Amino acid sequence: MAEGAENLGDTGRFSPWRLSVAPMMEWTDRHYRALARLHSRQTRLYTEMVTSAAILHGDRERLLGFDASEHKLAVQLGGSDPQELARAAKICAEFAYDEINLNVGCPSDRVQNGAFGACLMRAPELVARCVAAMKDASGLPVTVKCRIGVDDQEPRAALFAMARALVAAGADALIVHARKAWLKGLSPKENREIPPLDYSLVHELKQAMPEVPIAINGGIATLDAAAAQLEKLDGVMIGRAAYHDLSMLLEADPLLFGVPAPFASSRAAVEAFLPYIERKLGEGARLADITRHMLGLFAGRPGARAFRRHLATHAVRRGADARVVEDALGLVDHSRSARSAERLSA
Template identity: 65%
Template sequence: MGGALPGWRFSVAPMMDWTDRHCRAFHRTLSARARLYTEMVTTGAVMHGPRERLLGFCAAEHPVAVQLGGSDPAELAQAARISEAFGYDEVNLNVGCPSDRVQDGRFGACLMREPALVGDCVAAMKAAVSVPVTVKCRIGVDDQDPEAALDALADAVVAAGVDGLIVHARKAWLQGLSPKENRDVPPLDYGRAARLKRRLPGLPVSVNGGLRDLEAARARLTEVDGVMIGRAAYTEPALLLGVDPGLFGAPAPVADAFAAVEAFEPYVAAVLARGERLHAVTRHMLGLFNGRPGARAYRRHLSTHGMRPDADLATLRDAVARVSREAPEARAA
């Protein structure tokens, strides 16, 4: 399929309270090719908040995109310029988050009802930066017809020059469902994203929602340009070890989960040297050994000892030592 952005074939979704800079650095250790996204950052926070804390990242994270939340074209343009100056490879606009806070601020999924405004936002951001500008959206909200709603949104952003559209293949119910329920309850409709791609073959389309492994990702890649995996990549991070060989035809950066921890140790050491706690990093690593004997003991050790003020690399190594290095399938045989 033509038109896809470089590296857009597989990405890890932006997730609030999860995909911070430590999470992204860890995920990059597991895959050199996956496209990584920040947590959503509002335009107000970018313009007036502590920028280094909100937007800072390490060079090893590339390719990495920033996701912005907002609905004022001028503010989004300014936030996009600031983000580009930090070195991000892509600026993404959130048109999918259903939380009450986001609705009160007139951004996120409620913007599915205002495609013309979203188009204006994209046009302003495109005029402000030279990096790609993309949009992450739903297929509709509440009682919208997904066919008409997604087409209207896509047509508006294509006219504005958008570089790609990430479609969370579910509606968002802004009334009656919590943000957590909105990730699971509305039914998935991958076919809607596929129909959009067929109607607009020149638009790079990535699909998100409910994808739990690389087999499911490959199935979707027969219909669209890219896949975005969220919670599964976070709770089962070892699946990222299969991304480079399985989806890009390139070797994995490390041999296995044990090698990933060893490769990540210098980053952890640098974080500790800055005065941050071990848990700030290792909370993103708890699912790394899921399925192996000793995984529960590993998680328990990090969850208890990793919280201590004096926790260090030895704490992480002690946790890893509780995991069997024998492959799970070999034990099952």
């Protein structure tokens, strides 16, 4: 049993994908995830995408290592060769991940050159073979994160074809970014913003496949918006909003799972994070690589700018330790944290 599963209590009635933070390159690394877990025990976390080739030939501990506190944790893989993905999935299982997710949505030049990511929307049968191979090799739940189509594909036909193939292959859940991706002419950033969202199509898919766990991603920036989607779907995946304002996750457990938040405030969560920081520094990590994920905390509060400036200035210095974070916390007016604590415990 993965760490924390015995403490789910009444939350066990919910889909495992009820709320998750999207895999985001250079953002959802192990340090961010460890801090996010101190804000929400129930939200499912995802790694940055790791290619199957990197796992087979690279530094596996650097690519796949994580802190035990991060469970429930999914690893997102990139690739399109069923045998290679199967070997990578088996390695991920040995690292004790809780889920393997296949990237069928990223439109970057890097993944296009490797013929995976969003390109695979054109090859549902290949994706199905990849899913089946990963399930057989790993014994873990295997999910897919996809788009509603690419380029000139008709979205309903593309999405439903993908979903049918994945269900037949035994996929455990489908996470749909409710936008089409344009492989030429738009940057990855533009692909997150310009193609119109089509939530109704994802709702239609769920109605057509009520037995299949389906989560939605794209443009959902608040927990209230997530709650609205959960009236029709099994899960919601939030991306950049949960990175830039990590404190929003403090209200996730009470609002969406009916259990208390791990801590009453982001300040308390950061204070609980200090031993992790000291441990990672002792293992050779740089403080700035950890604190860069904290810069969005306390936004709008008196002292937030001083907090960010202190971290940016002092965390990069040689010998910087957790006292830098403690000193930065002292620059913020935490009176609102007390009011938040009262709200979370009400």
